[in-house]
Amino acid sequence: MNAKRSDDFAEKSFPDGAQRMYDLHLSAEQLEIRDTVRDFVTRQVKLVVLKADRLDAGDRRLSMALLDQASRLGMRTLTLAEDIGGAGADQLTCAIVTEELAAGDADIAATLAETSRLATLLFGSAMSTAQRERLLPLFADNDRHQLAFASREPGADTGLGVNYHRPVAAQSELKTTAVKSANGDWMVNGVKVCVANAPLAGLFAVAVKIPGRRSAAVLVVPSDAPGLTVRAHEHAWRHGSCGEVTFKDCRVPADNLIADDAAELLAGHEESGRGSVLMQAVNLGIGRAAYEAALDYAKLRVQGGRPIVQHQAIGTKLAEIAIKLEVARGAVWRAAWACDHPDAYADRSLADLPLKTVAQVFTAQAILEATKDAAEIFGAMGVMRDMPLQKYVHDARVCLNGGESQRDAKLRIAEALSGYRRASPTAVAAE
Amino acid sequence: MDFTLSNEQRDWQMTARKFADEEIRPISLARDAIPTAHETFDWEIVKKGSKLGFRTMAVPKEYGGQGTDFVTQALVMAELARADSAISKTFSQNWKWSHLISASCTPEQKARFLKPFVEDDTYLLGKGITEPSAGSDNRLPPAGDAKAGLKLRAERRGDEWILNGEKCFIANAPVGKLFFIDARTDPSVPLKQGTTLFLVPRDTPGFRIGKVFNKSGWRFYQNGEMIFEDARVPHANVVGEVNGGVKKAGGSGNDTTGGDIFGDLELCANALGICDDACQTALHHARTVKQGGQYLFEQQLVQLAINRMHMLTEALRSFVLRVAWEHDMKIHSCNAGLAMNFSTDVVQQVTELYMDVRGTDGCLMDQHPDKLVRDAFIWSHLAGDTVQRMKVARRLAH
Numbered sequence: 001m002n003a004k005r006s007d008d009f010a011e012k013s014f015p016d017g018a019q020r021m022y023d024l025h026l027s028a029e030q031l032e033i034r035d036t037v038r039d040f041v042t043r044q045v046k047l048v049v050l051k052a053d054r055l056d057a058g059d060r061r062l063s064m065a066l067l068d069q070a071s072r073l074g075m076r077t078l079t080l081a082e083d084i085g086g087a088g089a090d091q092l093t094c095a096i097v098t099e100e101l102a103a104g105d106a107d108i109a110a111t112l113a114e115t116s117r118l119a120t121l122l123f124g125s126a127m128s129t130a131q132r133e134r135l136l137p138l139f140a141d142n143d144r145h146q147l148a149f150a151s152r153e154p155g156a157d158t159g160l161g162v163n164y165h166r167p168v169a170a171q172s173e174l175k176t177t178a179v180k181s182a183n184g185d186w187m188v189n190g191v192k193v194c195v196a197n198a199p200l201a202g203l204f205a206v207a208v209k210i211p212g213r214r215s216a217a218v219l220v221v222p223s224d225a226p227g228l229t230v231r232a233h234e235h236a237w238r239h240g241s242c243g244e245v246t247f248k249d250c251r252v253p254a255d256n257l258i259a260d261d262a263a264e265l266l267a268g269h270e271e272s273g274r275g276s277v278l279m280q281a282v283n284l285g286i287g288r289a290a291y292e293a294a295l296d297y298a299k300l301r302v303q304g305g306r307p308i309v310q311h312q313a314i315g316t317k318l319a320e321i322a323i324k325l326e327v328a329r330g331a332v333w334r335a336a337w338a339c340d341h342p343d344a345y346a347d348r349s350l351a352d353l354p355l356k357t358v359a360q361v362f363t364a365q366a367i368l369e370a371t372k373d374a375a376e377i378f379g380a381m382g383v384m385r386d387m388p389l390q391k392y393v394h395d396a397r398v399c400l401n402g403g404e405s406q407r408d409a410k411l412r413i414a415e416a417l418s419g420y421r422r423a424s425p426t427a428v429a430a431e
Numbered sequence: 432m433d434f435t436l437s438n439e440q441r442d443w444q445m446t447a448r449k450f451a452d453e454e455i456r457p458i459s460l461a462r463d464a465i466p467t468a469h470e471t472f473d474w475e476i477v478k479k480g481s482k483l484g485f486r487t488m489a490v491p492k493e494y495g496g497q498g499t500d501f502v503t504q505a506l507v508m509a510e511l512a513r514a515d516s517a518i519s520k521t522f523s524q525n526w527k528w529s530h531l532i533s534a535s536c537t538p539e540q541k542a543r544f545l546k547p548f549v550e551d552d553t554y555l556l557g558k559g560i561t562e563p564s565a566g567s568d569n570r571l572p573p574a575g576d577a578k579a580g581l582k583l584r585a586e587r588r589g590d591e592w593i594l595n596g597e598k599c600f601i602a603n604a605p606v607g608k609l610f611f612i613d614a615r616t617d618p619s620v621p622l623k624q625g626t627t628l629f630l631v632p633r634d635t636p637g638f639r640i641g642k643v644f645n646k647s648g649w650r651f652y653q654n655g656e657m658i659f660e661d662a663r664v665p666h667a668n669v670v671g672e673v674n675g676g677v678k679k680a681g682g683s684g685n686d687t688t689g690g691d692i693f694g695d696l697e698l699c700a701n702a703l704g705i706c707d708d709a710c711q712t713a714l715h716h717a718r719t720v721k722q723g724g725q726y727l728f729e730q731q732l733v734q735l736a737i738n739r740m741h742m743l744t745e746a747l748r749s750f751v752l753r754v755a756w757e758h759d760m761k762i763h764s765c766n767a768g769l770a771m772n773f774s775t776d777v778v779q780q781v782t783e784l785y786m787d788v789r790g791t792d793g794c795l796m797d798q799h800p801d802k803l804v805r806d807a808f809i810w811s812h813l814a815g816d817t818v819q820r821m822k823v824a825r826r827l828a829h
Binding site for chain 2: 238390393
């Protein structure tokens, strides 16, 4: 074809296997940890969560015994650095663990995923050494100590929607206030809603307005602080648990201020579309559970004279589910890897896109379709509340419709494509 | 081409709309939320609807029914389903089998069963086909395989037949008074040559109802297990001929009035009602709820969602009414099956778009969109699975 061009390539021959930079091998540690979690799910989690009385989407109770066991296996402190008692797991490893857990139980996975996400943010980035030394042992030593970030307030309008390609007119001010009292302690008053992990949290990070300051600050408040009450939201469209947190003359030590600017703390997390992908890993796990159940059933169930997997119509339905899972996992893993290697955006290895949001939109839609197809393979049993398939479909809908809408997520991507940069976050901790 | 409804059709439609708005809608979400499957049912709504004719409207006038045509039936199903899909189905399930009685039963059987059905507001009908190991095999029996399909056995003993076996997922089983039961009378030949249809009253000795299935959608609608232990059914209750085949199409030749063929129209007309509900509520929501100081409807993406919902719904309406009209004209076609398959795609897309327009308020989803997507998902296994689609394709090729 073009001799000149091939010469150009010849000059750029790759020395010492440099072309191997794109690497999809998991490390020995990652494979081992995946096997450990998979084994825990097979031997322990499924025995509990697949019981008929636990499958009703309207009656979801977290198994505290399983959460305790998962914590003892190290899944609650996975992301803490090794020198402070964790496994130092990066985002990709954490995504792998979360998918495995979610293939057993989405609620346990989501609970631990939120704690993992916040453990890095709070103990890893936000706290001073002194703060960490004071608060970390409480977290590290208690299997039931989960973490929560309380930011959303009742009636808050966090949608992107009409604000697409427009600056938000006036950032709605937080109504939760922290006022410095005579001895220096903070006096917190206000209400937060839809706080993930609220019913289980030992420590809350709370976005507050300090009178006289422009930006929202973040305080950490232990759950046993006098004046703090939690009310769980029933039937919330969120995996794990969430609730309303009320602060009434809640006194917080002066030294619990961990960030002067909440937006700065969360920069690079939610708003950028490049933050944590752990909820997408939960979504993958839900799809996996449905896929595995459908595949097993299709091999066993005989209709039309043979196991139904041997019928074209069912075989290709399973193939489509497998395709969706594989492609979605590819997107989630790449976004996770990008979290671990932010320089890869700068050196142009990765597309200049909000890869987490890209993975979120694709995964949520693909997994809903996959779970519906899996349920269809079960016929009428796919809609029975004492069978797992209807739960997987519901769980997938929670991923699709429970958080940021697909519309808003696509608008965020569209803004990024056209280079629109928001001056200030419209929503903190959108998750 | 004339799409005008007759005065009589319009009257039925308006009566159904009023009943749906005033009686069904107020109880729909509360019934759906009851956790125990057999407690979702409400005899009061059945009695009220029955007095307006919604239980017996498919029975010909000569037998004491209202003798409505198929277009009227489609309109009424959609109107009732607009307020609650499962309650609409509870009524129309009776039409399906009263069609069958009128088309296939002897005058003596009609006298014995149609008369009490017409007179008793709580007399509901059902039909038992599905069994634990026979679902798709009943719908699309593999050629020449005598083992495939339903196994419930019926053996002749004098003037009686002795039935043994079980059925599952049977609609109206927990609440019905009379059931059509498909049973094997010759297990050595394939389903179509060795099956006989029986009329089995609820109080038949040796026949009982087992568990009530707890479904994620259509919660009002009762599906149950049927257990036959030496159940004794008189020979006089055989419908048509012994080994006369599964009387699904409601008779022979070009008769398109009964059983499965009506079932196809029934499912697509019911889906239309859900779509109407979703469209109407989505539009109302978009025009009354604000985000960022503006009505949701101001957003292009919301307009596009509402456009798609209405576009699909109106296409379905055209298809449903055409099928109903073809039934009235005795035109034989595969359109009923195609419309049923199509309604699966439409009702799921439309309700999912509706759920997207509603979204969550923080982390809470309103029960109404949740109920509609759960109800719509019932279509996957009833109307839109691959077997139901291939079955229609084979009718097309026939």
